[in-house]
Structure formats: structure tokens, C-alpha cells
Amino acid sequence: xxxxxxxxxxxxxxxxxxxxxxxxxxxxxxxxxxxxxxxxxxxxxxxxxxxxxxxxxxxxxxxxxxxxxxxxxxxxxxxxxxxxxxxxxxxxxxxxxxxxxxxxxxxxxxxxxxxxxxxxxxxxxxxxxxxxxxxxxxxxxxxxxxxxxxxxxxxxxxxxxxxxx
Amino acid sequence: xxxxxxxxxxxxxxxxxxxxxxxxxxxxxxxxxxxxxxxxxxxxxxxxxxxxxxxxxxxxxxxxxxxxxxxxxxxxxxxxxxxxxxxxxxxxxxxxxxxxxxxxxxxxxxxxxxxxxxxxxxxxxxxxxxxxxxxxxxxxxxxxxxxxxxxxxxxxxxxxxxxxxxxxxxxxxxxxxxxxxxxxxxxxxxxxxxxxxxxxxxxxxxxxxxxxxxxxxxxxxxxxxxxxxxxxxxxxxxxxxxxxxxxxxxxxxxxxxxxxxxxxxxxxxxxxxxxxxxxxxxxxxxxxxxxxxxxxxxxxxxxxxxxxxxxxxxxxxxxxxxxxxxxxxxxxxxxxxxxxxxxxxxxxxxxxxxxxxxxxxxxxxxxxxxxxxxxxxxxxxxxxxxxxxxx
Numbered sequence: 300x301x302x303x304x305x306x307x308x309x310x311x312x313x314x315x316x317x318x319x320x321x322x323x324x325x326x327x328x329x330x331x332x333x334x335x336x337x338x339x340x341x342x343x344x345x346x347x348x349x350x351x352x353x354x355x356x357x358x359x360x361x362x363x364x365x366x367x368x369x370x371x372x373x374x375x376x377x378x379x380x381x382x383x384x385x386x387x388x389x390x391x392x393x394x395x396x397x398x399x400x401x402x403x404x405x406x407x408x409x410x411x412x413x414x415x416x417x418x419x420x421x422x423x424x425x426x427x428x429x430x431x432x433x434x435x436x437x438x439x440x441x442x443x444x445x446x447x448x449x450x451x452x453x454x455x456x457x458x459x460x461x462x463x464x
Numbered sequence: 465x466x467x468x469x470x471x472x473x474x475x476x477x478x479x480x481x482x483x484x485x486x487x488x489x490x491x492x493x494x495x496x497x498x499x500x501x502x503x504x505x506x507x508x509x510x511x512x513x514x515x516x517x518x519x520x521x522x523x524x525x526x527x528x529x530x531x532x533x534x535x536x537x538x539x540x541x542x543x544x545x546x547x548x549x550x551x552x553x554x555x556x557x558x559x560x561x562x563x564x565x566x567x568x569x570x571x572x573x574x575x576x577x578x579x580x581x582x583x584x585x586x587x588x589x590x591x592x593x594x595x596x597x598x599x600x601x602x603x604x605x606x607x608x609x610x611x612x613x614x615x616x617x618x619x620x621x622x623x624x625x626x627x628x629x630x631x632x633x634x635x636x637x638x639x640x641x642x643x644x645x646x647x648x649x650x651x652x653x654x655x656x657x658x659x660x661x662x663x664x665x666x667x668x669x670x671x672x673x674x675x676x677x678x679x680x681x682x683x684x685x686x687x688x689x690x691x692x693x694x695x696x697x698x699x700x701x702x703x704x705x706x707x708x709x710x711x712x713x714x715x716x717x718x719x720x721x722x723x724x725x726x727x728x729x730x731x732x733x734x735x736x737x738x739x740x741x742x743x744x745x746x747x748x749x750x751x752x753x754x755x756x757x758x759x760x761x762x763x764x765x766x767x768x769x770x771x772x773x774x775x776x777x778x779x780x781x782x783x784x785x786x787x788x789x790x791x792x793x794x795x796x797x798x799x800x801x802x803x804x805x806x807x808x809x810x811x812x813x814x815x816x817x818x819x820x821x822x823x824x825x826x827x828x829x830x831x832x833x834x835x836x837x838x839x840x841x842x843x844x845x846x847x848x849x850x851x852x853x854x855x
Binding site: 308312314315319322323324325457459460461462463464 | 483484487488490493495497498499500502586587588636758759761762765766808810814829831832835
């Protein structure tokens with residue numbers, strides 16, 4: 300059972316409680332709890348994360364890069380076998396099969412540039428059926444999960460008059 | 465100093481000015497008192513205006529507004545609300561709905577003419593009537609009747625001097641709406657009296673559960689109706705100051721005369737933004753409406769749980785709960801809530817004497833703010849009760 304409205308709301312604000320959701324959607328609270336539990340069990344809801352502005356925090360703990368990976372599809376398995384090997388590394392934050400010159404794009408995180416480079420050359424590039432990699436380091440983050448994080452944008456204050464007619 | 469105009473001199477400065485000044489100057493206030501959307505104007509609309517500057521579109525437009533915009537406005541009313549107007553001579557683009565209000569009264573009223581106004585109502589109508597030499601006559605709306613206008617009250621208010629009635633549904637501050645059936649009961653009275661019906665439809669797009677109805681959709685009274693609307697609420701464009709008037713050609717001609725002398729033409733960039741809004745902004749309206757409706761559900765549920773009797777409004781982004789159970793007046797409630805809990809709302813009395821016993825709460829704010837504000841209102845109300853019981 301997929302409750303699309305619940306997903307829509309939680310995707311934007313994971314802190315909404317079942318009680319909040321039931322009031323917002325005018326639904327029974329027990330039913331909302333049940334739907335959420337079911338979607339968690341079905342791995343439709345896979346986690347609840349925090350959107351962090353890395354321009355402001357963890358600046359020296361985190362280096363991010365997008366790695367484009369070219370791979371040879373395997374007979375009967377297509378790309379999935381190789382993809383699962385790459386995605387299995389904890390350094391890989393997100394990964395997609397894409398169109399274009401390469402086959403996968405992975406967001407890889409490490410502490411330093413060196414660490415990321417080492418991961419790409421020692422781990423990803425060595426996987427059988429991986430044919431090429433291209434590493435694109437992130438210089439600055441402007442938007443994440445729908446939230447603007449660029450300079451000046453993340454501090455956006457409500458500039459409306461506190462009270463007006 | 466020589467004396468100024470007496471009507472202006474005697475305009476009551478809003479009784480809650482002090483409260484407004486305090487709320488607007490206090491730090492860390494969570495506000496449920498804002499009369500405008502919290503959404504930013506959709507990006508594609510802003511871009512259209514920004515491009516227009518670069519393209520050198522910085523001159524006056526036709527007095528009535530660009531023909532392209534008027535055509536889109538008329539098409540929009542036809543498609544969404546089923547009423548037809550001619551863009552050439554029945555549409556006028558104004559500086560916000562506010563200019564539309566002013567133009568109506570300047571154009572219609574002779575000294576001493578009466579205008580029926582609903583109480584509670586939006587704050588700008590009464591001064592506009594007075595400044596045009598008219599006399600406001602009030603009909604009281606009640607929470608029991610969902611703040612609707614009833615035919616018997618309308619009939620009783622009409623005198624030989626009545627020139628017009630000022631309507632605003634969905635309503636700021638009550639959130640009340642009028643359905644087709646509700647209007648149908650009024651139509652014979654309107655028809656018989658022949659009075660003008662000025663319908664401020666600025667919240668039309670923020671109608672939940674059901675279809676918005678304009679009185680102009682009744683053919684037998686369409687010529688008496690003047691529609692005021694604009695882009696502020698539907699498209700989150702309050703700061704752009706752009707509205708429009710739709711009415712019969714003769715009235716429109718007369719109002720355009722006033723407009724051309726006091727305004728010349730509405731801001732060009734805003735008109736270009738409005739064209740973009742009408743062409744590509746349907747999706748934005750629907751997204752925002754869905755969000756407002758969800759917030760409404762949340763806030764009504766929380767306020768009723770606290771014991772503040774709140775009707776579930778079918779439109780706008782306001783609720784108008786009854787606070788008489790607290791034993792405080794509207795002004796006391798708002799002032800104490802602000803001072804003790806740093807939550808700003810607007811006293812019902814700001815909207816007319818019959819707003820007493822109510823507060824206007826705007827839910828044009830985030831879920832999180834609504835949740836925190838309702839928690840603090842709950843604390844406030846229960847502390848009042850404890851104090852009462854201790855007596």
C-alpha cells in the first residue's frame with residue numbers, strides 16, 4: 300500500500316509526526332501509523348535524513364565528488380551486478396544508471412581529496428567490467444533535496460510584516 | 465496650518481495600531497497574523513519580469529493595461545468561473561485589488577449614498593466609501609451561519625439610498641464562502657433593488673471543497689456586478705501590486721477615466737509577470753492551494769482541541785476562532801498572547817465591531833510554525849483557565 304500524500308509530506312519534512320499527518324490529511328491517526336509502518340516494512344520509506352548545508356558545517360570533514368563510471372553489461376545480468384558491487388561501498392552516497400557517455404553516476408564522499416582519489420583508483424576502477432571512470436569534485440553546494448544552500452540563500456528570512464491585514 | 469480635508473481627518477486610525485506597532489517591532493515573534501502568502505512568487509514569473517527590464521519594456525502601457533493581459537484575464541474568468549467579459553472594453557488592469565476598491569466607490573457614489581458592508585469585513589472598504597462621500601451601512605455576519613450573507617438580512621438593509629453592496633467571498637477575515645446555492649437566494653433581491661454588487665474575489669483561487677462562485681455568473685444580475693480580483697493571493701504576488709476590474713462596458717469606461725488620471729497605467733513589469741502567471745502558472749496555484757488546505761486542516765484541528773471554537777473555512781488562508789470562552793476581549797487576548805507567548809494574531813475587532821469575540825489567524829506559514837504557535841496558544845488558554853479557577 301502506497302500512501303502518496305504521506306510520502307509527499309514526509310519527503311519535505313520528516314519531522315511530521317503521525318498525529319500531525321493525520322490532522323493535515325484529515326485521516327485517522329491509527330491508519331496513518333499503519334500506512335507508515337507498512338511503507339517502512341516494504342522499504343518504500345527507506346530512511347529519514349537531515350539536509351545539511353555543507354558550506355557551513357563539516358567543511359573540513361567532507362569532500363564530495365561525482366564519479367561517472369563506464370561499465371560493460373553482463374550477459375543475463377545487465378548492469379545490476381556491477382552496480383551492486385559499487386553501491387555496496389559505504390563511500391558511495393547515491394548512485395544512478397544514466398544516459399550519455401557513461402553508464403553510472405555516483406556521489407562519493409571522503410574526508411579528503413586524496414581519500415576520494417584512492418577510493419576511485421583502488422576500488423571502483425579495479426572492479427571487473429568497469430571500463431572507465433571520470434571524477435568530478437564538488438566545489439560548492441547550492442541546493443540539496445529541494446533546499447537552497449548557496450551563499451545568502453540559506454539564510455532566507457521571512458521578510459513579511461509580522462502582522463498585516 | 466490650514467485645516468485638511470475633514471473626511472480624511474476623521475478617518476479613524478486603526479484602533480489596533482498600537483498592537484501592530486508592538487508586534488512588528490518585537491523580536492522572535494511567531495506570526496499567525498500575516499495577511500499575505502508565505503510562498504515566494506514562482507520563479508518563472510519573476511524571470512519574465514526580469515527579462516522585460518532587460519528587453520527595455522520600461523514604458524507606460526495602455527491605460528487599461530496591455531491587451532494581451534486583458535485577453536488572458538478574460539479567458540481565465542471564462543475558463544475557470546464561467547463568465548464572459550470583453551477584453552477590449554470590459555476589463556481594466558489596476559494597481560492591486562485596492563485600487564479597484566477605490567475606483568468603484570469614486571465612480572459609483574454621490575454624497576450620502578449608502579453602501580452595504582458586511583461586518584466583520586476587510587479593513588479597506590469603509591475608508592474608501594467614506595472618502596468617496598458615501599455612507600457605510602452594516603450587516604452583521606455570524607459564526608452560526610458560517611459568516612454567509614442571508615437574504616433576509618440583505619433585504620432589511622436595503623433603503624432607497626442604497627447604491628451598492630460590498631462583498632468579499634472567500635472572506636478575509638472569516639474564511640467564509642458563498643456557494644452557488646447561497647447566491648441564488650440573494651439574486652432576486654439584487655435584481656429587484658438594482659443595486660451594484662461589488663465582488664472582491666481576490667481569494668477565489670483559494671477555495672477548498674467545492675467550486676468558487678462569482679455573483680456575475682447569474683445572467684440576470686451580471687450587469688450590476690463589478691468583479692475585483694488580482695494576482696496577489698492566487699499567485700503569491702502581493703508586492704507586485706497588480707489587480708483587475710471586470711464589469712459592463714459603460715461602468716468600465718467611467719472607471720477607466722478615473723484610473724487614467726490617478727494612475728495612468730499599472731506597472732509594466734508587473735503586467736508582464738501577470739501574463740506569464742496566467743499562461744504558465746496554473747500548476748503553481750494548485751500546488752499552493754493544496755498546501756493551504758492541508759495547513760487549514762492542521763490548524764482547525766489544533767484550535768478546536770484547545771477549546772477555541774473554530775469553523776472549518778472553505779476558503780482563504782484565515783480562520784476566525786471564537787475566543788469568548790477565555791473571558792477575554794479580542795484585544796486583550798491578542799495583546800496578552802503576544803506579550804506572554806510571543807505569538808501574533810489579529811483581533812477580530814480590527815475588522816468591525818462584530819469581530820469582537822474572535823481572532824483572525826493566518827495559516828500562511830510553515831507546519832512547524834503552526835505547531836509551535838498552537839502549542840503556545842494551548843498553554844496560554846490553559847493558564848487563563850487555571851487563573852480563573854483559582855479565583
